[in-house]
Amino acid sequence: xxxxxxxSPSKRESLKKYLGSDYEIFATKGHVRxxxxxxxxxxxxxxxxxxxEILADKKELISELKRKAEKADYVYIAxxxxxxxxxxSWHVAHILDYPADRKCRIQFNEISKKAVTKALEEPRAIDxxxxxxxxxxxxxxxxxxxxxxxxxxxxxxxxxxxxxxxSVALKLVVDREKEIEAFIPEEYWTVTANxxxxxxxxxxxLTTKNKKKFVPKNKExxxxxxxxxxxxxxxxxxxxxxxxxxxxxxxxxxxxxQQDALNKLGMSVKRTSSSAQQLYEGVEVKxxxxxxxxxxxxxxxxxxxxxAQEACxxxxxxxxxxxxxxxxxxxxxxxxxxxxxxxxxxxxSMEIKPEDIKETVSPDNYKLYKLIYxxxxxxxxxxxEYSNVSITFDVNGYGFKASGRTMNFPGYTKVYKEFVxxxxxxxxxxxxxxxxxxxxVVPCKEILPEQKxxxxxxxxxxxxxxxxMEEKGIGRPATYAATISVLTSRTYCEKEGKYFVPTKLGRxxxxxxxxxxxxxxxxxxxxxxxQRLDDIAEDKxxxxxxxxxxxxxxxxxxxxxxxxxxxxxxxxxxxxIVCEKCGGKMLIREGxxxxxxxxxxxxxxxxxxxxxxxxxxxxxxxxxxCPECGADMVERFSKRGKKYYSCTHYPDCKFMSWDITTGQxxxxxxxxxxxxxxxxxxxxxxCDYKVENQINED
Numbered sequence: 001x002x003x004x005x006x007x008s009p010s011k012r013e014s015l016k017k018y019l020g021s022d023y024e025i026f027a028t029k030g031h032v033r034x035x036x037x038x039x040x041x042x043x044x045x046x047x048x049x050x051x052x053e054i055l056a057d058k059k060e061l062i063s064e065l066k067r068k069a070e071k072a073d074y075v076y077i078a079x080x081x082x083x084x085x086x087x088x089s090w091h092v093a094h095i096l097d098y099p100a101d102r103k104c105r106i107q108f109n110e111i112s113k114k115a116v117t118k119a120l121e122e123p124r125a126i127d128x129x130x131x132x133x134x135x136x137x138x139x140x141x142x143x144x145x146x147x148x149x150x151x152x153x154x155x156x157x158x159x160x161x162x163x164x165x166x167s168v169a170l171k172l173v174v175d176r177e178k179e180i181e182a183f184i185p186e187e188y189w190t191v192t193a194n195x196x197x198x199x200x201x202x203x204x205x206l207t208t209k210n211k212k213k214f215v216p217k218n219k220e221x222x223x224x225x226x227x228x229x230x231x232x233x234x235x236x237x238x239x240x241x242x243x244x245x246x247x248x249x250x251x252x253x254x255x256x257x258q259q260d261a262l263n264k265l266g267m268s269v270k271r272t273s274s275s276a277q278q279l280y281e282g283v284e285v286k287x288x289x290x291x292x293x294x295x296x297x298x299x300x301x302x303x304x305x306x307x308a309q310e311a312c313x314x315x316x317x318x319x320x321x322x323x324x325x326x327x328x329x330x331x332x333x334x335x336x337x338x339x340x341x342x343x344x345x346x347x348x349s350m351e352i353k354p355e356d357i358k359e360t361v362s363p364d365n366y367k368l369y370k371l372i373y374x375x376x377x378x379x380x381x382x383x384x385e386y387s388n389v390s391i392t393f394d395v396n397g398y399g400f401k402a403s404g405r406t407m408n409f410p411g412y413t414k415v416y417k418e419f420v421x422x423x424x425x426x427x428x429x430x431x432x433x434x435x436x437x438x439x440x441v442v443p444c445k446e447i448l449p450e451q452k453x454x455x456x457x458x459x460x461x462x463x464x465x466x467x468x469m470e471e472k473g474i475g476r477p478a479t480y481a482a483t484i485s486v487l488t489s490r491t492y493c494e495k496e497g498k499y500f501v502p503t504k505l506g507r508x509x510x511x512x513x514x515x516x517x518x519x520x521x522x523x524x525x526x527x528x529x530x531q532r533l534d535d536i537a538e539d540k541x542x543x544x545x546x547x548x549x550x551x552x553x554x555x556x557x558x559x560x561x562x563x564x565x566x567x568x569x570x571x572x573x574x575x576x577i578v579c580e581k582c583g584g585k586m587l588i589r590e591g592x593x594x595x596x597x598x599x600x601x602x603x604x605x606x607x608x609x610x611x612x613x614x615x616x617x618x619x620x621x622x623x624x625x626c627p628e629c630g631a632d633m634v635e636r637f638s639k640r641g642k643k644y645y646s647c648t649h650y651p652d653c654k655f656m657s658w659d660i661t662t663g664q665x666x667x668x669x670x671x672x673x674x675x676x677x678x679x680x681x682x683x684x685x686x687c688d689y690k691v692e693n694q695i696n697e698d
Contacts, residue, residue: 001073003072006079007029008277010282011281011292014111024068028061032055033054033095034052035050035053042146048548077089077106078119081342083537084478086105089104093126104126105123106119106120109295110296111292132537133533136543137533140546144162145161148162149161152509155512155566155568156508162509162513164521165483167509169475172465172523177502185453192447193447193448202434203430206398207400209397210397219451225398229398235395236393236437236438237438238390238392240391242390243387243388244388246384252346253301259466259467262498264371271364272368274364277297278362278365283361286360288352294346295348299344299345300335300470300476302332304331304332304346304376312376315350315377325381332344345372347372377416378413381414382409382412383412384413388404474526476530492505512566512568533546572589572598574588575587580607582605584600585599622648626648627665628653629655633657634647645658655672659676662674
């Protein structure tokens with residue numbers, strides 16, 4: 001018997017399809033050994049040596065693993081194909097007392113017969129460079145979290161936390177809000193001419209004056225221009241015709257998948273990550289049982305295997321004909337800062353079409369698979385082709401421009417269209433323009449001036465924040481979802497519609513960090529450290545030296561901040577309310593969850609009461625769906641400050657939960673499904689239904 005060790009039990013059934021009866025599959029259910037959760041566990045004086053422990057809830061599992069490994073003829077460790085997966089393999093090998101050169105590690109980018117068979121034929125030793133890169137990330141984040149968070153608690157408010165990547169993401173949100181507040185709108189005018197030729201109407205926009213770009217800044221400039229324009233005629237001074245092509249977008253990487261899923265499907269980053277994990281590990285397919293549908297979902301590479309590329313081209317040829325297949329396969333450039341460890345996100349087989357799974361999977365899984373499938377299909381299709389016409393009218397020295405575009409060949413747009421934000425749409429482009437010639441005078445029906453004002457930058461959405469993080473090199477594919485969720489779960493931001501708005505607490509945190517830690521908590525430094533982690537993975541640097549150089553500067557900043565008298569704590573305000581326990585005055589205090597009443601005789605008297613004013617009565621953020629009526633759930637706090645979730649249809653629906661609910665009910669016992677840390681599970685303690693939602697936290 002051969003033993004294959006994986007992380008998630010959800011993969012077991014998918015893998016069984018490709019492994020014979022000689023193989024047994026054992027799931028670690030994530031990490032088995034890690035830094036202890038409630039102690040620092042980094043020996044700074046001993047060259048930053050980490051102290052790992054077997055996790056308390058995994059001791060029984062480890063005993064079982066050792067028994068099975070001892071009986072096995074051979075053991076393969078097949079954890080996820082990324083740095084964290086490599087580190088988990090290393091911990092497993094350590095527990096099993098395997099030597100460093102033992103060829104026990106296998107990995108596959110997709111759960112398919114070909115990939116799994118090939119992996120079993122090519123076992124290798126654990127890559128210690130990848131392990132060291134993950135250790136460096138873990139230790140660095142522990143240093144920031146355990147050393148900086150207490151200072152924030154001391155100087156701002158209790159129960160605060162800081163993170164190397166999380167705080168920089170928050171800084172992006174806060175800085176954008178400050179830009180919006182500082183923005184001064186500037187007046188400008190547009191002038192549109194409604195034209196008509198041969199019974200067909202079209203628009204031309206004022207663009208130049210004496211062949212130089214011209215945008216009227218006020219009504220006086222517009223009136224002067226209109227006085228000259230109305231005395232002239234719209235004569236075509238230039239007519240350009242051209243044929244253009246647009247190339248298909250590359251297949252998805254983690255960040256672009258998350259962005260498109262939010263923009264097109266309305267799925268949050270967290271929902272997308274959860275759904276993608278299930279599609280990767282395996283879902284029920286009618287007539288096939290449980291099978292994996294997509295390749296590994298944490299990637300920053302647009303590379304695609306030759307086999308997958310050819311299979312896709314053959315499918316396009318079969319479905320749409322030869323004209324939709326480009327002469328050479330479409331290859332895409334992966335950016336220099338990418339790890340490029342995996343392929344892009346794509347379907348494992350083009351033969352499993354989205355409609356084939358619609359009946360057996362969740363709506364989220366169907367919609368996301370369809371999006372991934374169509375994006376990959378389009379990525380290997382021919383260019384879309386257009387005929388363009390650009391016409392410039394000269395009117396007493398003022399230039400008006402009309403543009404038209406017609407599609408000659410749809411190419412990849414037959415399958416997939418790029419999302420364009422409403423604010424960025426070009427409304428000046430018409431469809432087909434009437435036939436006109438250079439030198440011709442065309443009638444103008446009316447001229448419409450319109451006053452406008454420049455707009456401030458737009459607040460971040462989940463999609464645009466992920467895009468900004470990816471473009472700026474902050475974090476990596478595995479960290480986006482966890483980083484985004486932290487901003488709202490720790491009340492540093494709120495959501496207004498789909499937009500992030502920093503809370504007062506979030507702004508205070510960033511103002512403090514800007515004052516004392518600006519050289520570390522910034523975009524440039526964070527991106528630089530990500531590159532150093534990449535260097536460790538590529539054996540270009542030594543992880544403890546990287547940590548040492550980071551700590552030398554960071555520890556100095558910690559000392560200065562801690563010694564400073566600067567504080568952002570709100571002093572307590574006395575009220576006329578009398579403490580019913582000791583007779584003292586109750587004070588308005590600020591806590592992590594807002595204002596509350598606390599006795600002035602604290603710590604002798606620890607009486608607290610909820611405090612309500614107009615500000616504190618505003619609704620809390622939405623979180624999850626009600627499994628009873630399908631309405632949104634809202635985050636609230638009990639009198640003791642404990643977080644819970646209740647239905648927004650209260651009192652008609654009185655459902656509440658201590659955990660975020662997905663809106664679905666357990667397929668085994670019909671209890672509400674909840675999100676508990678990294679796991680989506682049944683809320684009933686007597687039911688074992690769960691789906692591991694492996695979001696690597698930063």
